[in-house]
Amino acid sequence: MAEVILVYPKSSFIETAMKSQYLPLGFLQTVIFAEKEFSVKIIDQRFFLKWDRAVLDEINKDTLCVGVTALTGEMINHALDVSRFVKESSSVPVIWGGVHPTLLPEETLKNKFIDMVVIGEGEKTFHELLKALRDNNDLAEIAGLAYKKDGRIKINPHRKLSNLDDLPEPPYHLVDIEKYIVKFRKKNMIAIETSRGCPYPCTFCYSKSYDFKKKWRSLSADKTVKRVRDVKEKFNIDGIEIVDDNFFVNSKRAKEILSRLAEEKLDVFLNINGTINDILRLNNGNLDLLEQSNVQRLAVGVESGSQRILDLIRKSITIKDIIDFKNRINKTKVPPYYNFIGGFPTETESDLRQTTELIFELLKNNSLAKVSIFHCFRPLPGTKLIDDCVENGLDMPRSLEEWGRYTMTWIEHPWLSRKLKRKIQMINFVSLFLDNKYEEVDSKLVRIFAFLYKPIAYLRLRTLSNFLFIEDFLLKLYERIKR
Secondary structure, rough: OOOOEEEEEOOHHHHHOOOOOOOOOHHHOOOOOHHHHOEEEEEEOOOOOOOOHHHHHHHHHHHHHHEEEEEOOOOHHHHHHHHHHHHHHHHOOEEEEEHHHHOHHHHHHHHOOOOOOEOOHHHHHHHHHHHHHHOOOOOOOOOEEOOOOOOEEEEEEOOOOOHHHOOOOHHHHHHOOHHHHHHEEEEEEEEEEEEEOOOOOOOOOHHHOOOHHOOOOEEEEHHHHHHHHHHHHHHOEEEEEEEEOOOOOHHHHHHHHHHHHHHHOOOEEEEEOOHHHHHHHHHHHHOOOHHHHOOOEEEEEEEEEOOOHHHHHHOOHHHHHHHHHHHOOOOOOOOEEEEEEEEEOOOHHHHHHHHHHHHHEEEEEEEEEEEOEEEEEEOOOOOOHHHHHHHHHOOOOHHHHHHHOOOOOOOOOOOOOHHHHHHHHHHHHHHHOOOHHHHHOOOOOHHHHHHHHHHHHHHHHHHHHOOOHHHHHHHHHHHHHHH
């Protein structure tokens, strides 16, 4: 039985095809100080089919709270299931944290099943909150906290940002680490964080409205190299997924880290995220260092093949930049991973066709290249682009339940014609099969289907045809079965 129970909600149905999942790093970071003073239990819905029973088994008279986290979208629905169950089964306070409640703390607290919201980074706020709950102290002095008092919602001042070098290492002992060692090309990989935030002005991204994400901060090169080395040795893994929003913001730091990892010959591969312009500044455009440091997936945000759309979302890149990046990365053995989004405000079929043409161009002549699942644009609260969405007819969600409808495949935006919605849904589906992503899926049945379906996927994307598109029905059927 625990004083603190944290329940990590499910999110995408894609998780159902995977046996292992990424570490709940947000939870581990949140209790980085608290776990030294309080007993903590993490329950991961992705593994606990009977999570409700697991929660109930942990609650006792000493339990101070149950916490959940939520991104905008279907993760909210699962977090609400947890909150409802806890409030209907006990008198234990329910605390929310994460991106969505940070952006909309007041709206979040209007839900009767939620008592408090940790705004932004939770390491110090959550620790102070637990001490206040234990000692029955006033909550008004806890920076970064929103809560209910006497029927009114109170929002305290935000907390100052932490120096990442000053934070302890994540308490990995709180989870069964074997469940979070992800298979990547049949090798063992685990996730770590080395920086937070992104300085770029993309109007669709929550970073520009999320206070602690506006400023990019990082571990020093020394601490980053040490973390990679320690995690490899401690868990005997082959690879590291660096989950930073943008690893390459400080090119001097990035170059130092990659150079040192290459020199130390740690025999560990890296998966990294970054922006095209930052990566092109590395070594003045010479990307050989990425290969030398054993980068096995370099994920970059392209988003669209239409320059008009790129300008609309303030992506700060041109189609020429994207092609330049492709030509440079193709000279190395580093596999690029290109992310795309469809359904932006005012997007037309012509814009969409330019995007599909760019997808083919990026995959051409490079068997290592991959594209992401074609994400359906998800309006996020607090972003600049959501104002454009409202101007184009979006009925702004007003509750957690309404925000929860923004799933990975939901594309019912008022500015899109029915025909264009169907085409985007088709691209969303076929993007699963354009390359060899299916090899990373645990389900043998899914891998066989993907191999057989790949030629059809190429044909559909090339022609932008959703004629007799029954595949969407098969996907929904699979999702229902796995749930």
